Amino acid sequence: MSAVTVGHTVDWEFAATVGAKLVRPAPPVTDYTKRQAIEQLAASARSAEGPVRDVTGLNEGAAITDARIVDRAEWVRAATQSMRIMTGGKQGDASGAALTRRITGAQTGAVLAFVSSGILGQYDPFAPPRGQERSDSGDHTNGGELLLVYPNVIAVERQLRVSPTDFRLWVCLHEVTHRVQFRANPWLADHMSASLAVITDESGQELTQVVGRLGEFVRNKRAAAGRAPEPNSEGIVGFLRAIQSEPQRRALDQLLVLGTLLEGHADHVMDAVGPKVVPSVATIRRRFDERRQRKQPPLQRILRALMGVDAKMNQYTRGKAFVDHVVGEVGMAAFNTVWTSPETLPLPAEVDDPRRWIARVL
Numbered sequence: 001m002s003a004v005t006v007g008h009t010v011d012w013e014f015a016a017t018v019g020a021k022l023v024r025p026a027p028p029v030t031d032y033t034k035r036q037a038i039e040q041l042a043a044s045a046r047s048a049e050g051p052v053r054d055v056t057g058l059n060e061g062a063a064i065t066d067a068r069i070v071d072r073a074e075w076v077r078a079a080t081q082s083m084r085i086m087t088g089g090k091q092g093d094a095s096g097a098a099l100t101r102r103i104t105g106a107q108t109g110a111v112l113a114f115v116s117s118g119i120l121g122q123y124d125p126f127a128p129p130r131g132q133e134r135s136d137s138g139d140h141t142n143g144g145e146l147l148l149v150y151p152n153v154i155a156v157e158r159q160l161r162v163s164p165t166d167f168r169l170w171v172c173l174h175e176v177t178h179r180v181q182f183r184a185n186p187w188l189a190d191h192m193s194a195s196l197a198v199i200t201d202e203s204g205q206e207l208t209q210v211v212g213r214l215g216e217f218v219r220n221k222r223a224a225a226g227r228a229p230e231p232n233s234e235g236i237v238g239f240l241r242a243i244q245s246e247p248q249r250r251a252l253d254q255l256l257v258l259g260t261l262l263e264g265h266a267d268h269v270m271d272a273v274g275p276k277v278v279p280s281v282a283t284i285r286r287r288f289d290e291r292r293q294r295k296q297p298p299l300q301r302i303l304r305a306l307m308g309v310d311a312k313m314n315q316y317t318r319g320k321a322f323v324d325h326v327v328g329e330v331g332m333a334a335f336n337t338v339w340t341s342p343e344t345l346p347l348p349a350e351v352d353d354p355r356r357w358i359a360r361v362l
Contacts, residue, residue: 009100009101009104010083010084010087010101010104010105010108011098011101011102011104011105012080012081012083012084012105012108013105014101014102014105014106014109015080015104015105015106015108015109015112016076016077016080016081016109017109018105018106018109018110018113019073019076019077019079019080019108019109019110019111019112019113019116020073020076020077020109020113021113022109022110022113023072023073023076023113023116023117024072024113024116024117026071026072026151026152026154026155027151027154027155027158029151029154033154034150034154037150037153037154037164037168038069038150040164040165040168041067041069041148041150041153041168041171041172042066042067042069042148044168044169044171044172045066045067045146045148045172045175045176046064046066046067047169047172047277048169048172048173048176048273048277049064049176049179049180050064051173051273051276051277052173052176052177052180052269052273053180055269055272055273055332056177056180056181056184056265056269056332056336057332057333057336058180058181058184058185058336058339059180059184060183060184062183065144065145065146065179067121067146067147067148067172067175068145068146068147068148069147069148069150070147070148070149070150071149071150071151072113072116072117072149072151072152073116075116075119075122075147075149076109076112076113076116078124078127078145078147079112079115079116079122080108080109080112081127082124082126082127083108085126086126086192086193086196087196116149117152117155118152119149119152120148120149120152120153120156120171120175121146121147121148121149121153121171121172121174121175122146122147122149122175122178123144123145123146123147123175123178123179123181123182124144124145124146124147125144125182125188125189125192126144126189126193127144127145144179144182144183144189146175146176146178146179148171148172148175153167153168153171156288156291159291160284160287160288160291161287162280162283162284162287163279163280163284166278166279166280166281166284167284169277169278170270170274170278170281170284173269173270173273173274173277173278174266174267174269174270175266177265177266177269177270178262178266181262181265181266181339184339185339187341187342188258188339191254191258191342192255192258194251195251195252195254195255195258196251196255198247198248198250198251199248199251199252199255253348254342254345256315256348257345257346257347257348257351258345259315259319260315260318260319260322260351261319261322261323261338261345261346261351262319263315263316263319263320264315264316264317264318264319264320264321264322264323265319265323267316267319267320267323268320268323268324268327271285292316318351318352319351321352321354322346322350322351322352322354322357323335325354325355326338326354326357326358329354329355329358330358330362334362337361337362338357338361344361347360
């Protein structure tokens with residue numbers, strides 16, 4: 001089935017409704033704290049743009065746009081809209097069995113509700129410019145929206161026991177970097193869409209082929225470990241690859257590499273800018289990294305693996321190491337060659353061996 005077909009098998013309105021109802025309650029805060037956090041995050045998102053542009057050398061010259069400060073339910077609704085655009089589904093489309101679309105909508109909403117309590121911020125490259133309706137045309141040139149989830153920011157800054165003002169600006173440095181990445185390089189959104197379209201295109205695949213590849217994957221894992229594979233992040237990626245065709249595997253690799261680069265670059269920029277504008281950045285970074293590495297209860301670990309959370313944590317670490325090495329070796333201006341085209345993005349093997357990317361591209 002194509003990306004359009006996938007989009008049409010989900011009732012996106014129902015997904016948004018279910019997800020918004022299932023979100024976990026946010027930590028209790030006073031009206032003053034809520035208002036202060038919203039105002040401070042909005043101001044920090046604006047003030048972070050200049051330093052990020054200076055450090056990255058990525059500046060498309062456009063005016064700085066305001067971030068959208070949301071709660072968990074609002075983030076779920078925005079996420080369903082973005083997923084609808086990415087998968088080609090149209091709001092209110094009646095194609096597909098109504099019951100099937102409702103079920104998949106409920107499942108999608110439940111997943112987003114689970115994820116919503118851990119998202120601090122997110123740049124949505126598929127959103128339209130402020131004040132305009134979303135379009136299914138696929139034109140992402142002038143779009144994009146930065147979302148900041150204020151209840152989660154408050155919860156984490158309390159958990160880490162750090163300065164709220166510093167932490168909010170620190171978070172904005174990371175998320176604003178994503179906005180700068182996409183706005184300076186509009187082809188990135190199209191590259192993501194094209195890769196996703198290949199991954200969700202199952203045309204030409206016989207069910208027996210899929211089952212055969214899955215069986216081979218399980219047998220190989222058991223033979224290697226003497227038992228069934230555990231649901232860790234690498235196992236989940238391996239599972240996906242096992243049931244995919246070769247073009248789909250290449251597209252998955254492209255998305256994973258792009259995500260690793262984007263997250264690693266944002267972490268690198270966050271640390272490069274941080275000491276200049278965030279007084280307590282060293283304490284925040286240390287405590288935040290400790291939080292990332294904290295051991296989770298068994299059920300939580302399984303859910304994190306299934307949702308790809310652990311894979312994302314791995315992206316931060318590997319991506320930052322890649323960017324740190326290349327920038328340290330050749331400087332930021334030469335590193336920015338990476339944003340030229342899909343061909344200059346690192347290959348999977350180059351992420352862990354940056355010298356190979358330098359030799360191939362530079």
